[in-house]
Structure formats: C-alpha cells, structure tokens
Amino acid sequence: MDLQLSGRVAIVTGASKGIGLAVAQTLAEEGAHVVAVSRTPTGELPGKAVHVPADLMDPQAPARVVARAVEEFGGVDVLVNNAGGPPPGVTLPRFGFMTPDDGDWQAMFEFNLFAVVRMIRAAVPVMVERGGGSIVNVSSTSARQPAAMNVDYGAAKSALNHVGKAVSEEFGAQGVRVNTISPGPVLTDWWTKDGGAADVIGGMAGAAKQDVIDQVAPGMMNLVTGRLVRPQEIADAVALLASPRSGSTTGADFVIDGGFLKEL
Template identity: 80%
Template sequence: MDLQLSGRVAVVTGASKGIGLAVATTLAEEGAHVVAASRTRTDALPDKVVHVAADLMDPEAPARVVARAVEEFGGVDILVNNAGGPPPGVTLPRAGFLTPSDEDWAAMFEFNLFSVVRMIRSVLPVMLERGGGSIVNVSSTMSRQAGPVNVDYGAAKAAVNQLTKALSEEYGPQGVRVNTVMPGAVLTDWWTKEGGAAEVFAGMAGSDKESVIAEVAPAMMKLVTGRLIHPQEIADAVALLASPRSGSTTGAEFVIDGGQLKEI
C-alpha cells in the first residue's frame, strides 16, 4: 500500500533509538524527508535523515528543531512526538506514590508533557500555513492502566491523551489531524539496558533479566501474545496515522499492547 508520504516533511523526536528510530527509518523508507531530534545521533539512522541535536528538557529546543526542518525542507507536514519515558538520569519502574518527590514529578511532566506541548506549539503555525498536517503523540497503556508503579509517568501520559483530544477538536477543521499511539511494553533499551526495567523487575521477582523479558513481564502484564512488542510494530501504526490514507482519523487512540488492556 502506498502511504503517499513521498516528499512530505516529518519531524520525529527521540529518534536515536527504540520506537523513535523505527519511526524515523520507516518514514524515510516511505519517501518522507525526515528531521530526527535527539540528544545524540546514532549510526543506525539512514544517511538521508537530517539529525538535530536537541535536549527537549530545554524549553527552547522545540522551536530550534522546527526551524531546522523549515530551513532544510520548507515546512513540516508530520510531527511525531515520541520522546518520553524516564527523564535523563532516571530509572523506571519506580514503585509507590510516595517515592517520587516534587522534583521527580516536575521532571517527568517536563519530559513527557511539556516537551510535547512546546513541539506542537512550535509546529502548528508552520502546518497551518501549508494547509494542514498530521501530529502523532506517543503515549502509553500506563495512561489508562492505573497502578502503584510509575504513578507520575502514567499521569503525564494521561495528560498527553487529553491534549490530543483537545487539539483534534480545535485544529481538525483547519486540516491538522492529531492522534495518539498507545504502546504497551515495547522491547527497547528501557527494558534491556544495564540497570533497566528488566533488571529492576528481576530483582523484585527473584529472577534474571532474560527470564523477565521472555516470560515474567508478559505473564505479569497478561499479554495475550505472550511477548513484548517490537518497535517496528509501533512505527507501522505511526506511519499509517501520518499518511493521508488516514485522512478521516483524528482524535483517536491506537492501542498496540499485545492484549494488555482488557476493558471495553
């Protein structure tokens, strides 16, 4: 299926690894001009992708990223707000409501909500000038699956969901579609890195890292598929939502979670 992305200009945040890397690569393969924002560039990015070094904890960074896209390609048609998760220097999971301090809450919202707000604020005038565009916000099943782990992260992502709905209502009539992709547990370095989630859960469960990834985590989250999600599976959904082929899809939440969420 031709996604009609050839020649369109896409900005992808958090594009150096995991979901963001898969999204940037997929959009580039579909013919889009891609501007990838992350603190550092990875050699895994296709050569034709333009990288912008940006720390989205810096309030001025989003405007610089959008300005670079306009400078290189004349505008922006697609924004993928993928950057998120643990703020720099933070390891998740983090158990218990009383565990995170005010500073922890502030950093979590700065990285997972306010960076999204600022990216959208920076890109909207450019999109509107071109007659519309597509914004895809990457949220999380933790925004809907409340529990005593990563409370601050789940709250920040729930705010992203609400923001998506509000923006869709306001800017849909002007040609800007805004949707959310809601991944479950994705096999990224959040899980696999040294000291990452798999090792933290292994310590809690008296297990080992490999067993957590292959068995313990899928069982704990009651994943119907019995495995964690591949980043490419998220990237494929993002590409479809970015495409004009999804022209009547806006304000939607696409859950890709291996069957984790059970409610109707």
C-alpha cells in the same frame, strides 16, 4: 500500499533508538524527509535523515527544531512526538505513590507533557500555513491503567492524551490531524539496558534479565500475545496515521499493547 508520504517533511523526536529510530527509518523508507531529533546521534539513522541534536527539556528547543525543519525542507507535514519515558538520569519502574518527590514529578511532566506541548505549539502554525498535517503522540497504556507503579509517568501520559484530543478538535478544520498511539511494554533499551526495567524486576523476582523479558514480564502483565511489543509494530502504525490515507482519522487513540488492556 502507497502511503503517499514521499516528499513530506516529518519530525521525529527521540529518534536515536527504540520506537523513534524505527519510526524514522520507516518514514524514510516511505520517501519522507526525516528530521530526527535526539540528544545524541546514532549511526543507525537513515542516511538521508537530518539529525538535529536537542534536549527537549530545554523550553527553547522545540522552536529551534521546527525552524531547522523549515530551513532544510521548507516546512513540516508530520510531527511524531515520541520522546518520553524516564527523564534523563531516571530509571523506571518506580514503585509506590510516595516514592517520587516534587522534583521527580516536575521532571516527568517536563519530559512527557510540556516538551510535547511546546513541540505542537511550534509545529501547528507551520502546518496550518501548508494546508494541514499530521501529529502523532506516542503515549502509553499507563495513561489508561492506573497502578501503584510509575504513578507520575502515567499521570503525565494521561494529560498528554487530553492535549492531543483538544488540539485535534481545535485545528481539525484547518487540516491538522492529531492522533495518539498507546503502546504497552515495548522491547527497547528501557527494558534491556543494564540497570533497566528487566534488571529491576529481575532483582525483585529473582529472575535473570532474559527470563524477565521472555516470561516474567509478559506473565506479570497478562499479555495475550505472550511477548513484548516490537518497535516496528509501533512504527508501522505511526506511518499509517501520518499518511494522507488516514485523512478521516483524528482524535483517536490506537492501543498496541499485546492485549494488556482488558476493558472495552
């Protein structure tokens, strides 16, 4: 299938690893000009991608990223708001409502909501000027499944879902589509890094890291597929939503979670 992305300009945040890296690679393979945003570069980025170093918790960074995309390629057609999760220096999972303090809540919302709001605010006028575009926000099933774990993270992602729907309503008539992807547990370094989620859960369950990844976590979350989601599975969905082939899809939320969510 030709996704008609050749020559289009795509900004991907959090592009140095995990889902963001898979998205950047996939869009580049489809012929898009990729502006890859992360605090640090990685040698795994596609050779033709332009890396823009940015800390999106800096309120001025999103405008600079969009300006760089315009400078390099003349505009923005696709914005993938993938950066999110634990703010820099924070380890999740975090258990209990009483655990995060005001500073934790503020950092979580700054990274997972306000940074995205600023990226959208910077990109939409450029998209409208070009006749439209596609925004894909990477949220989480935690936004739809409240629990006594990562409460601040889930709340921030719930707010992100609201923002995406609202922006899709306001700017849809001007050609800007906004959709959300809600991954379940994805096999990234959020799980695998030293001191990451697999180590935290393993310490509580008395299990080795690999056993947590292969068995404990899928069982704990009752994943129908029996495994964590692969980053490429998210990237493929992002590419389709970014494509003009999804021209009538806006305001939607696509769940890719291995069967974690059970409700209708």
